[in-house]
Amino acid sequence: MSSKENIFAGWDDATIKRYKSWQMRTIIVTMVGYAIYYFVRKNFSIAMPGLTAQYGISNTSFGIVIGIGSLIYGLSRFINGFVVDRFSSRVIMALGLLLCAASNFAFGFGVNISSWLTGVDQGPDFINMLVLVMAVTIVLNQLFQGVGYPPCARLLPSWIHPSELATKMSVWNTSHSIGAALAVVVCGYIMGTMGRDMSGDSEIIATIARNLKLDPSSAADMSTIMGYAQHWDAWRWCFWLPACLAVAGAVWLYVGLRDDPRSVGLPELPGTTTGNTATGTGKDPNRSRFLKRMVWANRWIWTLCIANVFVYVMRMGILDWGPKFLTEARNMSIEDAAWSVGLFEVFAIVGTICSGWATDKLFHGKAHRMCLVCMVGASLFMGIFILFPGLPVWLSISVLAMAGFFIYGPQALIGIASANQATKEASATANGLAGIFGYAGSFLSAIGIGIVADHWGWNMVFYIIVGTGVLGIITFITMWRAPRDGYARSNEFYNSLKSSAK
16 A cells, blocks of 8 residues: 555545645644654753853763653653553643643742752752752653653554655654754753853852863863853753743644544544454453553564664763763863754754655665664764764764764654554554653663763763664664564454454
C-alpha cells in the first residue's frame, strides 16, 4: 500500500479531501504545540551559565538535577502512554503544557522562594535552598513534560498510514529541533540583552569572578565577567517569557485537535485495522493480552528500547551540555554558544526530514535500518569534533552540526518504529516504554557528564559519548531483519482469539 490510490482504496473524493485536511491540521497543531513544550524545557540549559555566574552552582549539582528530571520525564512518558491509549489525547496534551507554564513561572521566582524560606538572600543556606527549589521545579516541569509526546504518539498513527508514517512523522519530529533551536536562540538573546546592569558594582564583579574561577586581571576573563554583570538576573526571563507562550500554546492545542478520524465522522484508513472489533478506546476486553503480545513480548520493541538508551546519551549530552562545554572548553560567549547549539538543531531538522524520506523511499518503511546509518554518521562526526579541537571555530561548529544532522534521525525513527511495531492501538504504550529507556540514558548522561566534566574534563565526556554511539550501532545491527510493522502480528493475535472461541 505505498501509493496514494491504495492508501485511500474505496473512498470517495470528498472523504479523501476531508481526511487530508484533518490530517494536515493534526500534524501542524501538534508540531506547533510540541515545539512550545521545548520552549519551557530547553530554556534551562541556556540559563545554567547565568546561574553559575551568580550563585556558583556546580556542574555536578546541575547534572544531578538534570538527571533526576530526566528519569522523572521518562517515567511520566511511560505512565502517560497507558493513560493516553485510554483517554483524550487532546485534553491531556493541552493540560500538560499549561502545567509546564506554571512550573516555569515558579522557577523564575526561585530566588524569592528560597529567600522567603531561609530568611536570607545569600550564603550557604540560601544557595542550598535555591538548588533544592530549582530541583523541585525542574522535576515538576519534567513530570508535566512527559505528558507532551504520548498524545502525539497516539494521534499521528491514527491519522497517517504506516507506508507514509516515517516521512510525515519525521517532518513532525522537526518540532523537537524547531522548538529547541528557537528556545536556545531566544533565551541566548535574553541572556545577552535583558537583566540589570550591575557592572559598576565591585562586589558583584568579584562574586562572578569567584564563581566562574576567572581572573579579573585578564582582559579576556574580565570581558566574560562584565558580560554577566551587565545582565544580572537575565536568566529569570528565560523562564517567565516562555511560560507566557506555553499558556497560549495550551489553548491552541485544545481548540485545534481531535482524537482520531472517528471523532469527526471519518473512517479508519484501509490496511490499519488491527483485527480488534471492540469499539471505543480502551474498551477491548482482551487489552492486557494484546499489550503483552504487541509490546511486552515483542523482541523488536525491546531492541528499540535498548537502542534508545544510547541515542539519548548522545543527543542529550550535546543538547543539555553544549552551551556549557562551548563556553568553558572552547571559550565562546554565551550568545555564540547559543547560536552554535541552534545551528546544531537546524541541521537536526534537515537530518530528521531526510532520514524519514530515506526510510520510506530507500528502506520501504523499515526505520530501524535507517537508524543504523544515522548512528554511524553521528559517531563519526562526534569523533572528528573531539579528536580535532584545533579546527577553526566555523569548521568545528559545522562538524558538531553534522553530528546533529545524524543523531536526530534515530531519535525520531525509534518512535516511528515503535508505533509501527506495536500498531496504532498500542503506539503510545510502546513509545512510553521506549521513552523511559531513552531518559534512563539521559539520566546517565546528565549525572555522568556533570561528574566527569568536573573531575576529568570535557574531552573525556565526548570520548564516552562516541563510545555510546558505537554501542548503538551494534544494537541496530541486530535488528536488521525485523519487519516494517506489527499489523500482521496483531491480526494473527485476534484471529487466534476468534478461533479459540469457536
